[in-house]
Structure formats: C-alpha cells, structure tokens
Amino acid sequence: MLIRRVARPLLASVFVADGWRALRHPAQEIEHLPGARKQLTVLAERAPVPLSADVVVRAAGATKIVAGVLLGLGVAPRAAATVLTVLHVPTLAAAHPFWETKGETRREHVAGLVRDGAVLGGLLLAAADTAGKPSLGWRLDAARTTTAKKATTHARHARRTAKVAKVAAKQAAARVPDKAKLALHEVTDRV
Template identity: 75%
Template sequence: MMLRRVARPLLASVFVADGWRAVRHPAAEVEHLPQARPALTQLADKAPVQLSPDLIVRAAGAAKIVAGGLLGLGIAPRAAATVLTVLHLPTVVAANPFWDATGEKRREHLLGLLRDSAVLGGLLLAAADTAGKPSIAWRLDTARSTSAKHVATSAKHAKRTAKVARIAAKQTIARVPDKAKLALHEVTDHS
C-alpha cells in the first residue's frame, strides 16, 4: 500500500537522525538528557565488560540507525518498529521530566511528552501492522484447525476402508469352501 511506503520512512527518519547524532556526539546526548547519566553510569558499572555511558549511547544510536533504516526501507518493519519502541521508551521519560518542573518549563515538558508519546504510538502501530497479511497467531490457529479437520476426515475414510475390507474378507472367506470344492473336483477329474 502506498501509505506504508510514505509513512514508514517518515517515521524512521526521526530515529535515523537521532541515532546519527548519538553516534557522532554521545556526550551531547547525555547532556541533553541529564536524568539519564546516573542510569547510564549504573548500567555501565553492572556490565560484565568495561563500558562507558558514551559507548552505551553510541550503541543505542547505532541500533536506532539500523532499525530506522530497516523500517524506512520496509525490511522486517514490525521487528524494526519493535526495537525502536524499546529504544524510544526510556527517552520519552528521560527527555520530559515534567514532574520536576513548574510553570512554562512544565508546560514544555508536557508538550514534549505528548509529542514523544505520539511517535511512540506510531511505532506501536508500525509494530502491529501486518501489511494486510494475516498475523502469525491467525496462521497458526488456521493451520491447527485445518489439520484437525484433515485428521477427522482421514479417520472417517480409514474407518470406511476398514469396514469395506472386513466385508470383502468375509465374502472371500465364504467363497473359499466353494473354490476348494471346485479345485478338488478338478484334481480328482484329472486323476
């Protein structure tokens, strides 16, 4: 559908640009989100390898670039949108700390929260969009019910075949004595 071909790249462009900025200037990203520094430092300290907050921001930025590119190109768009949703959630909260602000600053943060939430809604729609194809759950359910119908039909046919085989066996057994008599007469007639 044409709408998807336009909407996905538009939605993805925000994340590609944001990811590019994070990869090139991770310190500026951390400064932009001052509430994120303690969380990033704590995450870096708990990691099994030596990490810095800047490296974590760069890695998240690279993930945004890749996922945004995939979403924009329509390659695995549901998975890409899901990854972007997970990466965007912490940003929504960290970038808009309205609970700490008052007056005009609080209004700005609330407006930012609404904007970021709208983008999050777009990502959720993209993650759920099956592009007109049935979902995996629907396909599995349909396959399960179809195979159950096939098993039931096969069982009916097997039952009918067994019944016909029993009848044929009985008829064959009933004719055996007559055939044996004929064979006996043939043998005795030739001797």
C-alpha cells in the same frame, strides 16, 4: 499501499537522525537526557564486558539507525518498529522529567512528552501493521483449524476404507472353502 510507503520513512527519519546524533556525540545525548548518566552508568557496570555510558549510547544510536533504515525501507518493518519502541520508551521518560520542574520548563517537558508519546503511538501502529496480511496468531489458528479438518476427513476416509476391506475379507473368506472343495475335487478326479 501508498500511505505505508510514505508514513514509514517519515516515522523512521526521526530515529535515524536521533541515532546519528547519539552515535557521533554521545556525551551531548547523555546531557540531553536529565538523570540518564546515572542510569547508563549502572547499566554499563552490569554488563558482562567493561563498558562506559558513551558506549551504551553509541550502541543504542547504531541500533536506532539500523532499525530506522529497515523501517523506512519496509524491510521487516514490524520487527524494526518493535525494536525502536523498546529503545524509545526509556528515552521518553528520561527526556521529559516534568515532575521535577515548575513553570515554563514544566510546560515544555509536558509538550515534549506528548510529542514523543505521539511518535510512540506511530511506532506501536507500525509494529502492529500487518500490511493487509493476517497476523501470525490468525495464521496459526487457521493452520490449526485446517489441520484438524484434514485429520477428521482422513480419519473418516480411513474408517470407510476399513469397512470396505472388512466386507471384502468376509466375502473372500466365504469363497475360500468353495474354491478349496473344487480344487480337492479336481485333484481327486485326476487321480
């Protein structure tokens, strides 16, 4: 649909630009997020390999660029939107600490939170958008129902075939003694 072809790149452009900025200037990105350095340092210390806050920000930036490009191109858009959602939620809270400020600064943080919340809403819609195709849950349920119907049909057919075979076996068994008698008579007549 045309709307998807326009909306996805528009939504993705925010994250590609944000990721590019984080990749090139991680220190500025950390300063842009009040209180983020402490959280990023804790995250970097918990990593199994030695990291710094700058490396974590650069990795998140590179991930945003890749996921943004994929979303914009429509390649695995649901997965890309989900990755961007996961990356956007912590940024949303860290970038707009309105509870710590007063006056005009607080209003700016609230407005920024509302804007970023709207972007989050767009990501959630993109993550849930099946592009007119049924969801994975619906497909699984339909496959389960179809398989159950086929199994029932095959079982019914097998029961009918078994009944027909049983009747044919009874008829064949009933004929065997007669044929055996005839064969015995033929043998005795020849002798």
